[in-house]
Amino acid sequence: MNIIVLKIGGSILAKLPESFYKILVEIKESGLCEPIIVHGGGPEINQTLKRLQVESTFIDGLRVTTKEVLDVAEMVMSGSINKKIVTDLQKAGAAAIGISGVDNSLLQTEPIDETGKMGYVGKVINVNTTLVRHLMSHGAIPVISPIGTDATGQHYNINGDIAAAAVASAINGKLVLISDTPGVMENINNESVIHKNLTESQIEALIASGVIHGGMIPKVRSALQGLTEGVEESVIINGLSPTDLKKYIHGEEVGTKVIKEEVHHV
Numbered sequence: 001m002n003i004i005v006l007k008i009g010g011s012i013l014a015k016l017p018e019s020f021y022k023i024l025v026e027i028k029e030s031g032l033c034e035p036i037i038v039h040g041g042g043p044e045i046n047q048t049l050k051r052l053q054v055e056s057t058f059i060d061g062l063r064v065t066t067k068e069v070l071d072v073a074e075m076v077m078s079g080s081i082n083k084k085i086v087t088d089l090q091k092a093g094a095a096a097i098g099i100s101g102v103d104n105s106l107l108q109t110e111p112i113d114e115t116g117k118m119g120y121v122g123k124v125i126n127v128n129t130t131l132v133r134h135l136m137s138h139g140a141i142p143v144i145s146p147i148g149t150d151a152t153g154q155h156y157n158i159n160g161d162i163a164a165a166a167v168a169s170a171i172n173g174k175l176v177l178i179s180d181t182p183g184v185m186e187n188i189n190n191e192s193v194i195h196k197n198l199t200e201s202q203i204e205a206l207i208a209s210g211v212i213h214g215g216m217i218p219k220v221r222s223a224l225q226g227l228t229e230g231v232e233e234s235v236i237i238n239g240l241s242p243t244d245l246k247k248y249i250h251g252e253e254v255g256t257k258v259i260k261e262e263v264h265h266v
């Protein structure tokens with residue numbers, strides 16, 4: 001089965017045209033691939049935190065998560081965002097089922113940082129794919145919110161890109177990170193130079209020079225991590241142009257593909 005894990009970024013959730021979900025359902029019905037959705041929700045969490053007058057800060061694109069921030073992240077992502085995506089997919093004709101990484105211990109999590117400076121930010125140490133496979137075998141599209149749990153039942157806020165890469169690795173699928181940019185750009189104010197292919201050393205150089213910053217850092221690092229852990233292919237594509245998804249599924253070059261470093265034999 002050709003499984004693709006599509007991560008839908010919070011940056012484009014509100015802007016995604018209806019045609020995006022229609023194309024996704026079309027692709028599934030044609031048998032070209034079996035989609036799983038993992039979503040984010042950064043801007044939506046920001047809005048709710050602002051309303052509640054709770055401050056939050058980011059380190060390398062990851063939100064420092066206090067207990068209060070965790071409650072809001074879970075409420076926003078596993079509540080309204082997850083159900084909005086399920087509703088949109090159903091309107092497009094799919095059977096969609098929304099779950100979070102907590103359900104059936106899908107995303108088994110540990111703190112990402114031992115010093116505690118990130119708070120309740122999780123990394124995924126194991127993925128229980130049973131429920132996701134079960135839903136797919138019944139024709140449904142699983143929609144996953146990136147909240148995980150540890151063995152004690154403590155919940156964690158996981159960056160959506162990291163959660164998507166973990167699911168794609170566990171299921172040996174392709175990882176498609178859908179965002180509000182046409183790919184990794186040399187200059188974010190100029191869409192004319194897009195990096196079509198990037199290796200680990202190129203990515204680290206672009207992060208060091210500041211070309212890749214903010215939310216693009218966990219995206220490219222997750223894409224790379226996925227490749228080393230069983231993901232067949234990682235790409236970053238534009239959700240604002242839904243035909244890009246169709247083109248990608250049909251084998252055309254779109255967005256930025258993150259590729260393994262070439263091994264030079266001497």
Ligand SMILES: Nc1ncnc2c1ncn2[C@@H]1O[C@H](COP(=O)(O)OP(=O)(O)O)[C@@H](O)[C@H]1O
Pocket residue numbers: 008009010011012040041042178179180181183184185186187188211212213214215216217
């Ligand atoms: N080199 C780059 N190319 C494209 N986008 C970049 C780059 N560096 C930083 N970014 C930023 O990363 C953002 C995407 O990350 P993020 O906002 O977290 O998206 P999402 O919510 O889709 O995960 C872009 O909107 C852009 O502002």
Ligand SMILES: CC(=O)N[C@@H](CCC(=O)OP(=O)(O)O)C(=O)O
Pocket residue numbers: 008009010011039040041042043045061062063064065073121122146157158159160161215
């Ligand atoms: C730990 C961490 O940073 N979690 C993210 C989860 C949402 C997310 O990943 O949203 P995007 O896809 O919009 O970036 C956050 O709290 O913003």
